[in-house]
Amino acid sequence: MNDDQQRQIFDWWVKEHRGLLFKIVHAYAFSAHDRDDLFQEIITQVWNSIPRFRGESRVTTWLYRVALNSSLSWTRKERRHRGRTEVLDEHAPVLREPVPPQNRRLEWLHEEIAKMDHVDRSLTLLLLEGCSYREMADILGVSENNIGVKINRLKARLIEKSKETTAHEL
Structure with a gap:
């Protein structure tokens, strides 16, 4: 080349x-x-x-x-x-x-992603990008089943943190 x-x-x-x-x-x-x-x-x-x-x-x-x-x-x-x-x-x-935040929810999501370990952070970015489980598995070098389990745990964790954050802001 x-x-x-x-x-x-x-x-x-x-x-x-x-x-x-x-x-x-x-x-x-x-x-x-x-x-x-x-x-x-x-x-x-x-x-x-x-x-x-x-x-x-x-x-x-x-x-x-x-x-x-x-x-x-x-x-x-x-x-x-x-x-x-x-x-x-x-x-x-x-x-x-x-400068006031443009979108507080998006800012919150970026903050939460930043707190994750590198595997969860990478997986979250791939999920947000719309990659398939197969693509995520290829990129991260794990099985598709493992990807599914990790995604479900990440979603549950983010939902729980979102509820906690919303409760504290009220």
Whole structure:
């Protein structure tokens, strides 16, 4: 594969699947700076993975794997690094007026997804993306039955937390 072919594939993948990549970024990075860093890391890994793509799976499956593995690796690296540095986003100008949330329920869902372990977080993102159980099983490397059980438990947990949150807000 030459550079022009790789560039065409890369441009098409990023254009067609940008939303998918941003969902993963939002699930693993919580400040604007971190989201930029993680997106850059994912894009770099997508570029590097193109020559290894053999077409044995769907492009979305491949991109999910690349993005999730990149996110997990980035998260581990950031955790080690954070202990030695100070996060600048926490010291944003105090005079800036806070922006009200656009959709409180969506914000709540993002917060809950962020609290999940990496497997549940990945599974939730795949579910929200509308992937089939087979696709989820292929991406995560578990059985379809396991996917079904995990999804039912995740839904039950989120419903319970939603009820608790609603009760506290009233």
